[in-house]
Amino acid sequence: MAALLECRGLDVRFSTDTGTVAAVSGLDFDLAPGECLGIVGESGSGKSQTFLAMFGLLAANGTATGSVKYRGTEILNAPRAVLDELRGNRLAMVFQDALSGLTPTMRVGEQLAEVLVRHQGLSRADARARAIEALEIVRLPDAARRYEAYPFELSGGMRQRVMIAMASLCRPEVLVADECTTALDVTVQAQVLRLLDGMKRKAGTAIVLITHDLGVVAGLCDRVLIMYGGRAVEIGPVRRIFREPAHPYTRALLRSMPSLGADPAVDLPVIPGQPPDLENLPPGCAFAPRCTERFAPCQAERPALQVAAADHRSACHLGRVQ
Amino acid sequence: MTATAGSASLWRKAGRRFARNRAAMASVVVLALITLASIIVPITWHFGIEDASWESILTPPSLADGHWFGTDANGRDLFVRTLYGGRISLAIGVLTTIVALAIGVTWGAVAGFTGGRVDGLMMRFVDVLYSLPLIFFIIILVTVFGRNIFLVFVGIGAVEWLTMSRIVRGQTLSVKTREFVDAAVAIGVSRGAILARHVVPNVLGPVIVYVTLLIPTNIIVESYLSFLGLGVQEPLTSWGLLISQGAGQLEQAPWLLAFPAAFLAVTMFCFNFIGDGLRDALDPRDR
Numbered sequence: 001m002a003a004l005l006e007c008r009g010l011d012v013r014f015s016t017d018t019g020t021v022a023a024v025s026g027l028d029f030d031l032a033p034g035e036c037l038g039i040v041g042e043s044g045s046g047k048s049q050t051f052l053a054m055f056g057l058l059a060a061n062g063t064a065t066g067s068v069k070y071r072g073t074e075i076l077n078a079p080r081a082v083l084d085e086l087r088g089n090r091l092a093m094v095f096q097d098a099l100s101g102l103t104p105t106m107r108v109g110e111q112l113a114e115v116l117v118r119h120q121g122l123s124r125a126d127a128r129a130r131a132i133e134a135l136e137i138v139r140l141p142d143a144a145r146r147y148e149a150y151p152f153e154l155s156g157g158m159r160q161r162v163m164i165a166m167a168s169l170c171r172p173e174v175l176v177a178d179e180c181t182t183a184l185d186v187t188v189q190a191q192v193l194r195l196l197d198g199m200k201r202k203a204g205t206a207i208v209l210i211t212h213d214l215g216v217v218a219g220l221c222d223r224v225l226i227m228y229g230g231r232a233v234e235i236g237p238v239r240r241i242f243r244e245p246a247h248p249y250t251r252a253l254l255r256s257m258p259s260l261g262a263d264p265a266v267d268l269p270v271i272p273g274q275p276p277d278l279e280n281l282p283p284g285c286a287f288a289p290r291c292t293e294r295f296a297p298c299q300a301e302r303p304a305l306q307v308a309a310a311d312h313r314s315a316c317h318l319g320r321v322q
Numbered sequence: 323m324t325a326t327a328g329s330a331s332l333w334r335k336a337g338r339r340f341a342r343n344r345a346a347m348a349s350v351v352v353l354a355l356i357t358l359a360s361i362i363v364p365i366t367w368h369f370g371i372e373d374a375s376w377e378s379i380l381t382p383p384s385l386a387d388g389h390w391f392g393t394d395a396n397g398r399d400l401f402v403r404t405l406y407g408g409r410i411s412l413a414i415g416v417l418t419t420i421v422a423l424a425i426g427v428t429w430g431a432v433a434g435f436t437g438g439r440v441d442g443l444m445m446r447f448v449d450v451l452y453s454l455p456l457i458f459f460i461i462i463l464v465t466v467f468g469r470n471i472f473l474v475f476v477g478i479g480a481v482e483w484l485t486m487s488r489i490v491r492g493q494t495l496s497v498k499t500r501e502f503v504d505a506a507v508a509i510g511v512s513r514g515a516i517l518a519r520h521v522v523p524n525v526l527g528p529v530i531v532y533v534t535l536l537i538p539t540n541i542i543v544e545s546y547l548s549f550l551g552l553g554v555q556e557p558l559t560s561w562g563l564l565i566s567q568g569a570g571q572l573e574q575a576p577w578l579l580a581f582p583a584a585f586l587a588v589t590m591f592c593f594n595f596i597g598d599g600l601r602d603a604l605d606p607r608d609r
Contacts, residue, residue: 055507055508056507057504057507057508060437080513083510084510084512085510086510087507087508087509087510088508088509088510088511089510092508092509093505093508095501095504095505095508097501100500100501100502101501101502101504101505102502102505103502103505103506103519103520103523103524104502104524105523105524105526106519106520106523114509114511114515114519115509115510115511118509118510118511118512118515119510163505166509167509
C-alpha cells in the first residue's frame with residue numbers, strides 16, 4: 001500500500017551561539033496507513049524534533065530540509081494555510097506533558113470544541129455534543145461535567161486522555177504520540193496505551209509512538225525505528241528486531257531493559273559513556289565511542305542503512321562484514 | 323488534584339481569595355459608595371451644581387443650613403459640586419483606561435505574538451510616542467481642536483496605552499513559548515484565534531492589576547490638566563478643578579480644598595488597595 005507519510009533525507013539543524021546542532025540527519029522512513037511505528041532513542045536522538053519539524057513547530061532557530069510528504073503533498077516547510085488544514089484534522093499530535101499542552105485559562109471542553117468548529121465547521125452546540133462524546137470514548141469519568149473543567153482541575157492521566165480525545169476528534173490518519181505516557185504512572189500508562197491501540201484497531205489510525213521505553217514498543221507497535229545521534233540506526237518489524245537486533249546499539253538497549261525474572265542482585269547492564277555531542281558529531285558512526293563491538297572502519301566511515309532482512313535495515317559496518 | 327464539584331473557574335477562585343482580603347473588600351465598598359453618591363446626589367440634592375446664592379458666599383460646612391461641605395465664592399454648594407466632580411473624575415479615569423486597555427492590549431499582543439521586524443517597528447513607534455510629553459500632546463490637541471472634555475479622554479487614553487502595550491508585549495513573549503501554544507498550532511487553530519483565545523486570556527492577570535493602578539493615575543492626570551486649565555471647564559467641574567480652586571482660597575475657606583482633596587485621596591487609596599488585592603488573588607503561585 002502507498003505510504004501515508006514519506007520522509008526522505010530529513011535534516012533538522014539548530015543554529016546556536018556556539019555552532020550548529022545537527023538534531024536530525026538524513027532521516028528516511030515511511031508510515032503505512034493503519035500501522036503503528038515506534039520511534040526509540042535516548043534524549044537528544046532527534047526523535048521529537050523529527051515530528052516537530054513535520055508539524056511546523058520547530059523553534060525559531062531551527063531549520064528543516066529534505067522532504068516529508070503526506071499522501072504525496074509536501075508538508076515540510078509548507079505554507080501555514082496548507083498545514084492548518086492538515087494539523088489537528090488529518091495529522092494529530094499528543095504532547096508529552098498534558099498540563100502544559102492544554103491552555104490553562106480555557107475549559108477543556110472548549111478546547112475540544114474549537115477543533116471541531118475549526119475543521120468540520122460544526123455549530124457550537126454540535127461541537128459540544130461531539131466533544132463530550134469524544135471525552136466519553138477516552139473514558140473520562142463524568143464527561144459532561146468535565147467538559148466545563150479547567151486543565152488544572154484534572155489529574156495527569158485525565159489530562160492525557162483529554163489530549164488524546166482532542167487529537168482523535170477529526171479521526172486523523174496519523175497520530176503522533178510524543179512520549180505521551182512518560183509522565184504517567186504505570187496503570188494510567190496502560191490505560192492510555194490501550195486507548196491508542198483502540199484508535200489503531202477501530203479507526204485505522206496510523207500511530208507514531210515516540211518513546212524511550214522498549215516495553216511500550218513491544219506491546220503496541222508493528223515496526224520500530226531506532227534513532228541515535230539524529231540518525232536512524234535500525235528500522236524493521238518489532239518482532240524481528242527484538243529477536244534478532246542487527247545494530248549493537250539496539251542490542252545494548254535490549255540488554256538494559258529490566259525484566260521481572262531477573263536476579264535483583266545483578267546490576268542491570270547500562271550503556272557506558274554519553275550521548276554524542278550534536279554540535280561535533282564524529283565522522284564515523286556516532287555510536288562508535290560507546291560501542292563494545294567497534295572495529296577499524298567504525299570511527300573513519302559512517303555506515304549507511306543496509307538491508308539485513310526483507311524489511312529490516314540497520315546502519316552498522318558489522319552487518320556488511322558478516 | 324481532581325475536579326471539584328461545580329468546577330470553580332480560575333476567576334472564581336481568584337474572586338474567593340480577593341474576598342478574603344479585608345482592605346481590598348472595604349475599598350470596593352467605599353468606592354461603590356462614592357460612585358453611587360456621585361451618580362445619585364447631583365440628581366436628587368436640593369442644590370444644583372450651578373445654583374449660586376448671594377446670601378451664602380464662602381459659608382463654612384454646616385448641617386443646619388443644608389450646605390454640608392460649605393459653599394464656594396459664588397455661593398454654590400460644595401457637597402453637590404464635589405460629588406459632581408467625582409462623576410467627571412471617575413468617568414475620565416474609567417473611560418481613558420478602557421481606551422488605553424483596548425489599544426494597549428491589542429497593540430502589545432500583536433507585536434509580541436508576531437515578533438521579528440513587525441514587533442520591532444511597533445515597539446519603536448511606542449518608544450517615539452513615549453518621548454512625547456503628555457502635556458505637550460494635550461496642549462497641541464487643545465489648540466488645534468479647542469477646549470473639549472472629549473479631548474481630555476482622547477489625550478490621556480492615547481498616551482496611557484503605551485505602558486499597557488509594553489506590559490502586554492512582555493507577557494505575550496513569555497506566553498507564546500509555552501507548550502499549549504504549540505499544541506494549539508498543532509491542532510490547526512488559526513493565528514488570530516490562538517492570539518485571542520489562548521494567549522490574551524493568559525496575559526490578563528498583570529493587565530488587570532495595572533488597570534486598577536491606571537484608573538487613579540488617569541484621575542490624577544485629569545486633575546493635573548484641570549489644575550493647569552487644560553481639562554474640564556466651568557461650570558462643569560472635577561476633583562482636580564475643585565482642588566485647584568480650593569488651593570487658591572486656602573486661607574479664607576480651607577474646606578474648599580479639604581473636601582475634594584479628601585475624596586480624591588480616598589479614591590486613590592481604594593484603587594490601590596484593590597490593585598494590591600487583585601495582584602495577590604491572581605498570583606498563580608497561590609493556585
